[in-house]
Amino acid sequence: MDTRPTFYQEITNMMYATHGDPISTCIQCGTCSGTCPVVEFMDHTPRDLIGMIRADLKDEVLASNTYWYCASCFHCNVRCPAHIDIADLMYTLKRYSIWKNQYPEGLIGPTFAETFVKMILSGGRSYEPVLAPAYIFNYGLQGFLNEALTATGLLLKGRIPVLPPRIKRLDNFRRMVGHIIPASNLVGEAK
Amino acid sequence: MATPKKLLIIDDDPDFVDGIKTILRKAQYEVDVAYNPKDGFKALETGQYDLLLLDIMMGRGAEGIMVARKMRKDTRLREIPVLIITGIREQIAFLFPGEQVHPRFVAVDELVEKPIEPTLLLEKVEALLKEAKVKKAKAT
Amino acid sequence: MKAYAYFPGCSLEKMALSYHQSALECARRLDLEFQELDDWNCCGTTAYFAIDQLLSYTLSARNLALAEKKKLDMVTPCAGCYKNAYFTNVTLKRDADLAEHINEALKEDDLHYAGTNQVYHLLEVFCNDVGVQEIKKRVTQSLNSLRVAPYYGCQIVRPRKDHEEVENPRYFEDLIAATGATPVEYQLKMRCCGGSLLITSRKAAFSMARNLLQNAMDNGAAVIATACPMCQVNLECYQQQINQEFGARFSVPILYFTQLLGLALGASPKELGFGSELVSASAVLAQIRNKETSTTQSPYIRHATS
Numbered sequence: 347m348d349t350r351p352t353f354y355q356e357i358t359n360m361m362y363a364t365h366g367d368p369i370s371t372c373i374q375c376g377t378c379s380g381t382c383p384v385v386e387f388m389d390h391t392p393r394d395l396i397g398m399i400r401a402d403l404k405d406e407v408l409a410s411n412t413y414w415y416c417a418s419c420f421h422c423n424v425r426c427p428a429h430i431d432i433a434d435l436m437y438t439l440k441r442y443s444i445w446k447n448q449y450p451e452g453l454i455g456p457t458f459a460e461t462f463v464k465m466i467l468s469g470g471r472s473y474e475p476v477l478a479p480a481y482i483f484n485y486g487l488q489g490f491l492n493e494a495l496t497a498t499g500l501l502l503k504g505r506i507p508v509l510p511p512r513i514k515r516l517d518n519f520r521r522m523v524g525h526i527i528p529a530s531n532l533v534g535e536a537k
Numbered sequence: 538m539a540t541p542k543k544l545l546i547i548d549d550d551p552d553f554v555d556g557i558k559t560i561l562r563k564a565q566y567e568v569d570v571a572y573n574p575k576d577g578f579k580a581l582e583t584g585q586y587d588l589l590l591l592d593i594m595m596g597r598g599a600e601g602i603m604v605a606r607k608m609r610k611d612t613r614l615r616e617i618p619v620l621i622i623t624g625i626r627e628q629i630a631f632l633f634p635g636e637q638v639h640p641r642f643v644a645v646d647e648l649v650e651k652p653i654e655p656t657l658l659l660e661k662v663e664a665l666l667k668e669a670k671v672k673k674a675k676a677t
Numbered sequence: 678m679k680a681y682a683y684f685p686g687c688s689l690e691k692m693a694l695s696y697h698q699s700a701l702e703c704a705r706r707l708d709l710e711f712q713e714l715d716d717w718n719c720c721g722t723t724a725y726f727a728i729d730q731l732l733s734y735t736l737s738a739r740n741l742a743l744a745e746k747k748k749l750d751m752v753t754p755c756a757g758c759y760k761n762a763y764f765t766n767v768t769l770k771r772d773a774d775l776a777e778h779i780n781e782a783l784k785e786d787d788l789h790y791a792g793t794n795q796v797y798h799l800l801e802v803f804c805n806d807v808g809v810q811e812i813k814k815r816v817t818q819s820l821n822s823l824r825v826a827p828y829y830g831c832q833i834v835r836p837r838k839d840h841e842e843v844e845n846p847r848y849f850e851d852l853i854a855a856t857g858a859t860p861v862e863y864q865l866k867m868r869c870c871g872g873s874l875l876i877t878s879r880k881a882a883f884s885m886a887r888n889l890l891q892n893a894m895d896n897g898a899a900v901i902a903t904a905c906p907m908c909q910v911n912l913e914c915y916q917q918q919i920n921q922e923f924g925a926r927f928s929v930p931i932l933y934f935t936q937l938l939g940l941a942l943g944a945s946p947k948e949l950g951f952g953s954e955l956v957s958a959s960a961v962l963a964q965i966r967n968k969e970t971s972t973t974q975s976p977y978i979r980h981a982t983s
Binding site: 363383384386387414415417418419420421423424431433437440441444463466470471472473496499500503504505506507511513514515518519521522523524525526527 | 687688690691692693694716717718719721722728729730731732735736739772775778779781782783785786787831832835836837843844867868869871872873874877878880881884885914915917918952953954955
């Protein structure tokens, strides 16, 4: 019971709760890659990636942008003849690389995910302007100007809130989250 | 030395497990490892362990906390001392830099941060085992 | 009057306010009672899932518990919220361990989720619970063959819920036909618009949105109807940037299906939140109005002139 797990087993271990050993049934048919609407932007197709995991190519998998480009559209999921939850695999890989603090530089995905979680914890609801700095930083001046034009348009149409929304029972909410994320600043007591 | 104490590690990080397993075995403990919480809980139920070393972030999130909570509800497993081991690499630190991990809502016996000094690890383990022994003696 | 627990989701508070307004207006006109959940929270959409699935389930579970407290099934207009709430519900019913863990956390807000209620997307409530035939009977203002492209997007139909048709569903088309509009047949109606990549991988998002807009236009769409705030923002608000990027000249109104349905049910554009579009819908409204002045007068005209 204490044989060191391979990379493939590590991923399987992370997915144990949802599906046991989900990728062992892959027949490498490529339906996922043929279905994926983002595949042209990925450095490895979903099929490749599954093959790479099974071959324990850890470094290559961690260097890949594939799972950060996954839009979670679940199109591959519903077509996979082996019924593999491929989107869940992509989430698992995101989580693995965040936990290992090992992801390709310049990827905005991890920063965004992090910002998003922090935002929800502060008010209980989502607030678009908080997310803005993440992409302004990433898309440069032209991107910023374009974004500002779109944002101004939305603002003029009254579609961007001025103040961050907050739920009423925020203290309860934060204590609730404290049961799930055991961080001392969430439980409302002095450190 | 009498019969060696039996320890269980539940942690999904093979590198970390390799490290502490070696330290603990050198100190004459008998060590088993489970690399996911499900196998871990099964092991707890079937094996007779004297102490559990438990990671927090596994699987879908802080599943270590789920394991600890379930243990505390189980009359047979309730008495096993739990040493939580958590690391800066993990999500809590990632989300709340500088914030201490604190499973305040679950009774665990001790908490240490990764990376852990071998001597400190052994001290904590020994202390917890001693404490459990005293408790048991009082109870009987 | 059938009642539902209504969970609008964060987008509908402001960014997609017109969806909120038109959803409620349609519900009212279809004799449905939508009781908004008290103090609901963010559903824990896809970005959460990347980091912490347990947290994501917990956030959705709180909303589900709020609905259960009302003893009502939950309806949500947002495709993302729907997917999260639906699968949290499924997962908690299947995984007793997880349910217990999350209920422990919900105690902090005096809540408990037993898993007795169902989760529906707004489109399902209208198409299945009310029914397309019933809606057809209630149309007072035919949309007169307006060419509407129904855009299903991802999360209403995927991943599969029960034995759902995931390759070529028809209920959205049927609903559009019931309003007197002509549903446009086009290949990419189920294809992802790239909305969830908008911030993380803009190039990919724009390219996906461009393909979709092009495909709908090529098949003669005058307007695209969506059932998701993310799709709406991606397809509408970024059309200018997409035009720049690809040298295209798109100017396609992207409306919520409830705005079109609302018009057909006799509501005024104002009641349905028209006027907040970045791509003007005035041509759409004019077309309905023009056709309709030649037939009979309608509540909509009365509103517009009063």
